[in-house]
Amino acid sequence: MLDYDREAPTYDDTRGGACRATAAAAELERLLPVGGTVLDVGGGTGIVTSVLAARGRRVLVADRSVGMLRLAGRRLPGRVLAGDATALPVRTASVRGIVIVWLLHLMPSAVDSVFAECARVLEPAGVLVCTVDKDASGRGESPDPSACDAVATVTATAARFGLAHCADGAFVGGSARPPPTYPVRAFRREG
Template sequence: MDDLPSRYDDAADTYDETRGGEARAAAVAAEVDRLAPGPGLLVDVAGGTGTVGAALRALGREVLVADASAGMLRHAVRRLPGRVVRADARRLPLGDGSASVVSLVWLLHLLERSDADAVLAEATRVLRPGGVLVTTVDKDLAHGTTRRTGADGAERVAAVCAGLGLVASGSGRVHGETRWVQTGAGWRVEAFRRGP
């Protein structure tokens, strides 16, 4: 996992134009906003160039983007000045229960299972009681390919979240395209609420 952010440093300058840019981000943000409505801090973990974060802010959300790649964050800072932090998703510089929403968009599928579990545990730590985690799942399946790591398998993520005391609270699909793929069924998104 530790060389993953540096790979995104290299991809940062072409990331938006190749991954659907602001159109995809707006579609993802609308789904996050629908699945996790309400006031309070929304932390977009592994928020990359900040396109999703900026679209969420345009919907009126209070957004903080966290990402480990300095290259990706250079773009995020431009979109969300003062609302960006460089951080490992496994060790967020946030207090327990400080966030109303944590979003994980297109992160878990990249990770080994143990790292994905650590990210989910850290997201749960920073969520307030009643707060909501929203994450993409089954990304590679939406692209018609086999899973890379299996870490974002929907059933697996649901089981890990249940073990962390999170309760499934909604699901959705995001339609869009990147330079390489157009999703037919859509990218799957799941939401989990932290108990009291």
């Protein structure tokens, strides 16, 4: 995995900047339930989260990179949490929405743990929206079913933690030309 502390100063500009963030946030917003707090897991510099906040969302950003979080803190003072996606520093059943953008593909051995944590912190009927098939999408290729964030794998993992597939979407963005289309899938916490 990249060293995101070192990557932080150039991250936004090299990943599609405000255009990517605006497109991603608009699609996340469409899939999230109304109201409540939205937690951005692996939210990095907060570039996507801050667009959600500008649209009226109450937000939190969690990330394990101090360098990325420093930038997120400038955008969203008091709304950033240092922590790992597999052990979120958030109370049980306390957030109505979770977004995970471009994180799961980096965690081949921890997708189960991430979904377990998300299921714990989501309110009943809360919704998690995450990118799937990230690497292949970014290259404009067909999805790789063996990827750790392959849509079938993510859907099966979510179901094991009581998160039922409820909707799909996609956003266009990124630094490649033409910008790729990234699929997202939404899951609702049952019970």
